[in-house]
Amino acid sequence: MARSPAPTFRRTAFLFAMAGCLAGEHGARAASTPLVTDILPSGVPLPVPAPSFVRPPEDASTELLGNAWGARDWLDRKGVRINIQDVEELWGLLSGGMHPGPTYDGMTAMALTLDTGRAFGLRDGLLNISALQIRGRSLTGERLGSLNAVSGYDAGRSTRLFELWYGQGFFGNRLDIRAGTIDLDTEFLVSQNASFFLNASFGWPLSTSSNLYSGGPSWPFSAMGVRVKWTPTYPLVLMGAVTDDNPTRGPFYSDISPAQRDPSGTFFSTAGGTLFIAEVQLWLDAAERIAGKDAPALPGTWKIGALYDSGRFPDQRYDSQGGLLASPDSTGTPLYHRGNWLAYAVLDQMIWRAEKGSGKTINVFARATVNDGTRNRFSSEVQAGLTFDELLPGRPDDTIGVAWGTGFYERRAIENAYDATRLGTSLAGPLRPEHHVELTYQAAVTPYLILQPDFQYFWNIGGTSRNPDTGRPIANGIVMGLNMTTTF
Template sequence: MRKLLGPISRHVAGLMVAISPLMAGGAALAASTPLVTDILPSGVPLPSPAPGFVLPAEDSSTELLGEAGGARPWLARHGIRVNIQDVEELWGVAAGGLQPGPTYDGMTAMALMFDTRRGFGWPDGLLNVSALQIRGRSLTGERLGAVNAVSGYDAGRSTRLFELWYDQGFFANRLDIRLGSIDLDTEFLVSQNASFFLNSSFGWPLSTSSNLYSGGPSWPFSALGARVKWVPTYALVLMGAVTNDNPTGGPFYSDVAPTQRDPSGTAFSTRGGTLFIGEAQLSLDLARRFAGKDAPALPGTWKLGGLYDTGRFPDQRYDSRGGLLAEPDSTGQPLYHHDNWMVFMVADQMIWRASSESSKTISLFVRATANDGSRNRFSTEIQGGVTFDGLVPGRTDDTIGIAWGTGFYGSRAIGNARDAARLGTSLAGALKPEQHIEATYQAAVTPYLIIQPDFQYFWHVGGTSFDPQTGRPIGNGVVLGVNVTTTF
């Protein structure tokens, strides 16, 4: 199994139960505590989905402040755990895009968890509240012009509540129910290997971030709802959630950024429709399945799921009168359709391990989505990549990765672009799927400090070859960056 980095190893159960139902002496371990990295959008490698994973002991040496003068042990005795993570990023467009140059973005996140068993003897309950402070400028919007943000932290500036929920386990946590304001992308559509990469599409993909209201209940937003997780048998997990589909309560198209519409994260919107999402997860060990029980474990997780949204969604080609949106005399208001849907699959699979106990591993991931092409700008999306753990001599905690992704436009979005070019109402030209490749290296400098230099290359920046405002060609984008993450 991959040797876990300090910032990850303390609060594993929240995702690990989704990856592999934890078993110890025939009994399921507690499942409700979230990962520290659940308050981050991407860029931190999550634990390998190894069957039989044992939750490691808490270790204050993996945090910069350690025991904080005895405050952490005292709080822990009363069931309270506080985690703080700070992210600093510097990005630059070296060539192509809209204009070259650097930008800075950063984020500080704090999460407070209250364990009801330690607090007052109530078993398997957890209260969680987290907050974000996001700062800096958007390299993607100001200098690159891409549809896939170079980083999950490339978001609107705000100081906001992130999540606020109560989680209760039943039947030794084989059944787990969460109620409150929740973020779906910490548990659904997750690829643990894709989460290592910084480009935002490897977290919450275009198929949801562009096709749902305000991107849906995803970082840095949450929405009122409930999530149920059930472990009917070892290696199988079934999850479902029902939430509001519009976390900021605004219209689908707006000149006001979602973080400006709800700058504090306390809107708790009930406007719009209802979002239903479900996922089935199967954990398996291919090596032991095909090569025998003595072979080095090659764990993997395979997921199938889908979502259904009862809201109203804009047609990508026709206006409210049934005419073309690209017509000069169009109303400018799209025709709206009821309901929306998407299906998806995710596969994470380790394909090589040096030996049974070795942290030297190679893993693959693939994720694909599909949905309706009339009301969604992106109808199909696919991503894939490979990660190499512990292969740098003397750097057993470091990871190298390379990944690729693209999103294909729906038939009506393509038709609208052709209409606009034919009628002369746009300078952007035909839509072309934007493709991006990312190569990155994550160095665990200390148990609490991670430095991650990053390279990204974009083809068909913004989904076209021309700037829609000027008609000038947009060159393929070359982006360099570095992410520094500190756990306090």
């Protein structure tokens, strides 16, 4: 989910990305070095959509410690880069949900990269290692009860290794291969504009986080695997990865959270099934195609992709003996099926620019997923939204965004809910798609400090009409939050 350290970086990234576009006819280069904020799951300002990204030079002013008394320059000459980011969040459930009230969560991340070319002469090689310290409590689990977490940082408390991989570029970095423990949602199934929002569903969506073991290799988990990225010609990027499908080695259903099963992030599991994912990206300048080369550029990235998991997945209605899971006489163990799949499409498109070269823009994103209707609780999902850059007078580095998302239950999960109501084994009532709307404003206080006040509204919380424990109706939820992200 490529990301940048501060809103100021968005315009700089655009200029360098466009430079890459112009150079594309003479040999586009796929970026092999992750951006500083690749380690953050949500609430991050992003470069303008483009599959090829030319990395801007280091700017010490975008980090609180600056040049760290010369240490950064010294390390850079050795090929070493160290980045630290801290996120602090305050959330409050104002009404609705289960238990209105406040919570706090936070995360500190450290990433180290070693450029093997500078270090010992192996060109186009990169070693990457990162770690996370996650703290606080979950507003989603303890107060709201929604399917979609209010924040990407609303995760199990732990101090853990995140990613550990080696990447090697070939043919002028047109071909880029990584091997090690990989977080797929850094690059696959991601919308650049959607990642600006704080709700976790705008990063790694509900249709993967709920339908895969431990949510799949997604923040804060990674899995053993290999990723290949190839740019055969500038407008086109082809990516694929093969990883273990179960980063924490747990069963599909468990009372123990994934973070508790692997609190250190060092299981390096190769058990279970294998996850295959592939994606095609196409860069387009909509303005050039519609109004000619003299029109202000309106870049966009269009993506289609699919994944297949060879593991075993539970039926949503029938138990291991072919009876109803909702029946009082059920074995309680679902019938398991071999294999699972998901297909998706992602659109990131700039739709308006004040004038040629201007940073005043409006961008739209949309993402849709569809998957197997037998072994998944959610059969499809949709998110869409708008971001508005530099539109506030006197605030050239700020961004405003509004987005909506929902996930649709698959047929057998709906029938199981009806079975439970009919047989008296649940008070939750019929399943309904949970919807959420987010309105957010990101303010660049300094180049290294971002404040992001956030408003979210949920209805059909938890996808049910009533609290499954009390049988009482669940009121729509109103959530307010504040995210503070500091880059050191």
